[in-house]
Amino acid sequence: MSRASFVRLAVVAGFLLLLELLTRTGAIDNLVLIPPSEMVTQLWSMFRSGALDAAMAESFSNIALAFLLSVTFGFTAGLVIHALPRLRRLADPLLASYYAVPFFVFYPLLIAIFGLNRWPLVAIGFAFGAAAMVIATLNGLDRVPRVLRKVARVHRLGRGEEIFLIILPAASPHLFTGLKLALAYSFIGVLAGEFILSGGGLGYSIAYAYDAFDNQTMYALMFFVLALAVLLNAGLHLWEQRLLRRRRRA
Amino acid sequence: MAASAEEEKPKAEGGARARPGSAALHAQLKGIAKSYPAAEGHGLVHALGPLDLDLYAGEFMAVVGPSGCGKTTLLETIAGLTAPSAGTVAFEGREVKGRVPEGVGVVFQEDACLPWLSVWDNIAFGLRRAGAAAEDIRARVDYAVSFMGLGSFAGTYPAQLSGGMRQRVCIARTLVLEPRLILLDEPFGALDQQTRLLMGDELLRLWRETKATILLITHAIDEAVMLADRVGVMSARPGRFIELVETGWPQARDSRIVEEEAFGRLAAHVWSKLRGESMKALGREDDGGAGGRP
Numbered sequence: 001m002s003r004a005s006f007v008r009l010a011v012v013a014g015f016l017l018l019l020e021l022l023t024r025t026g027a028i029d030n031l032v033l034i035p036p037s038e039m040v041t042q043l044w045s046m047f048r049s050g051a052l053d054a055a056m057a058e059s060f061s062n063i064a065l066a067f068l069l070s071v072t073f074g075f076t077a078g079l080v081i082h083a084l085p086r087l088r089r090l091a092d093p094l095l096a097s098y099y100a101v102p103f104f105v106f107y108p109l110l111i112a113i114f115g116l117n118r119w120p121l122v123a124i125g126f127a128f129g130a131a132a133m134v135i136a137t138l139n140g141l142d143r144v145p146r147v148l149r150k151v152a153r154v155h156r157l158g159r160g161e162e163i164f165l166i167i168l169p170a171a172s173p174h175l176f177t178g179l180k181l182a183l184a185y186s187f188i189g190v191l192a193g194e195f196i197l198s199g200g201g202l203g204y205s206i207a208y209a210y211d212a213f214d215n216q217t218m219y220a221l222m223f224f225v226l227a228l229a230v231l232l233n234a235g236l237h238l239w240e241q242r243l244l245r246r247r248r249r250a
Numbered sequence: 251m252a253a254s255a256e257e258e259k260p261k262a263e264g265g266a267r268a269r270p271g272s273a274a275l276h277a278q279l280k281g282i283a284k285s286y287p288a289a290e291g292h293g294l295v296h297a298l299g300p301l302d303l304d305l306y307a308g309e310f311m312a313v314v315g316p317s318g319c320g321k322t323t324l325l326e327t328i329a330g331l332t333a334p335s336a337g338t339v340a341f342e343g344r345e346v347k348g349r350v351p352e353g354v355g356v357v358f359q360e361d362a363c364l365p366w367l368s369v370w371d372n373i374a375f376g377l378r379r380a381g382a383a384a385e386d387i388r389a390r391v392d393y394a395v396s397f398m399g400l401g402s403f404a405g406t407y408p409a410q411l412s413g414g415m416r417q418r419v420c421i422a423r424t425l426v427l428e429p430r431l432i433l434l435d436e437p438f439g440a441l442d443q444q445t446r447l448l449m450g451d452e453l454l455r456l457w458r459e460t461k462a463t464i465l466l467i468t469h470a471i472d473e474a475v476m477l478a479d480r481v482g483v484m485s486a487r488p489g490r491f492i493e494l495v496e497t498g499w500p501q502a503r504d505s506r507i508v509e510e511e512a513f514g515r516l517a518a519h520v521w522s523k524l525r526g527e528s529m530k531a532l533g534r535e536d537d538g539g540a541g542g543r544p
Contacts, residue, residue, distance in 0.1 A: 150326075150356070153350055155379050156350055165379075170365075172366070246365075247365045
């Protein structure tokens with residue numbers, strides 16, 4: 001483990017210890033916040049009882065669908081927009097202002113279109129993630145050195161070979177950033193949608209516990225979602241580091 | 251014999267060895283010109299030509315010229331990477347059109363290593379695409395790795411190498427495909443003078459061993475004069491050949507040739523032709539050399 005990673009971990013652990021201390025000594029009222037150790041204990045008991053199974057299955061499958069759709073659509077759209085300069089000129093300002101749109105206001109419309117099922121939430125997660133993937137794909141393709149395209153022509157590669165053997169590997173650092181963002185945005189879109197608008201999933205469970213003044217469950221679930229987001233991000237970061245290690249100077 | 255600008259026929263520098271009359275014509279440019287739209291969007295920039303050039307099998311030719319005279323455009327036109335606005339390019343009797351012909355290898359000025367592949371895999375890249383047998387790939391890549399002095403770096407990645415080493419990888423990647431015509435676009439442009447001289451020696455060794463025809467684009471007069479059998483001197487934009495200088499060097503030569511008196515004379519002659527064109531390229535009047543010497 002690098003020194004920087006160790007310091008980061010120590011900061012997080014120190015913060016948790018401080019919260020534990022402040023909540024145990026009463027400096028922070030338990031009605032406001034429960035000790036982190038109680039969050040873990042409560043979460044563990046919820047896992048063991050199976051109380052979270054249905055909510056987890058619903059949320060995770062929605063996130064997975066939103067992520068897969070946003071990556072597939074975002075990557076394809078990025079390729080098409082990059083290949084058509086006129087479309088690019090049209091799309092660039094829209095992409096630049098994309099995240100100014102409050103997508104949740106479209107939830108009623110999405111229900112009208114898809115019905116009362118998982119798809120309105122998947123659509124919100126997709127709407128959040130897709131633009132990040134489009135932008136990352138465009139960035140990646142823009143930054144493929146022209147000389148590598150010439151290398152492809154000198155080696156007499158066909159268009160498909162050029163894309164798969166030269167363009168995609170050359171653009172992969174940016175594509176990977178797109179994957180990370182698409183996952184994070186899908187996660188946020190689905191859970192926030194569940195929290196505000198839905199009748200199921202982890203987001204809804206947090207909102208339900210909040211409405212019922214069930215601090216133990218609410219904080220346990222919040223801790224779970226937070227830990228999950230950190231773990232997912234850390235996992236992707238490690239994978240990215242491993243893939244890109246060979247491209248860095250010694 | 252190679253031709254040059256319409257109004258001025260190429261001349262051989264005095265004392266240069268005449269090219270053997272038996273050498274076969276390998277590539278031929280006829281009336282090549284290139285124009286492209288101006289950046290402002292109206293009008294055309296006349297970048298190159300019209301020019302003619304004959305390249306003979308097995309010769310080493312260098313092209314020097316002022317910045318922006320179209321040297322790289324000339325190389326890319328021969329390679330089939332750029333379509334000329336006028337004229338034709340033929341390689342081994344066939345017209346080059348829209349595709350890099352089989353048998354032509356190009357080494358670019360920029361770092362063209364594939365950063366996600368190891369040195370060995372970079373060099374094997376073209377052979378794999380060409381569908382060569384695994385045994386053949388191994389033998390040819392191992393030889394190229396050893397020939398270019400990359401033996402202890404075969405498993406490393408380009409990012410871990412110096413600029414000179416990365417350029418060697420690119421040369422090796424071209425070499426393994428056994429091209430009959432090798433086009434080099436300022437391959438040593440980013441290297442220091444000593445490394446360039448040594449890389450030049452390696453290039454001469456490669457040329458003798460492969461018997462390929464080489465066209466080297468360079469901005470360095472000394473490099474051109476040291477390496478080439480013929481040096482084509484180009485005018486300011488639109489680039490045309492204003493003189494083709496025969497160096498007359500023996501085939502078995504290396505960088506020690508720079509110590510010879512003839513080297514100095516040849517380099518001075520090329521510079522005398524190039525100076526006025528370089529000043530034109532900078533937007534200055536040619537002063538005919540006045541005020542240049544103390």
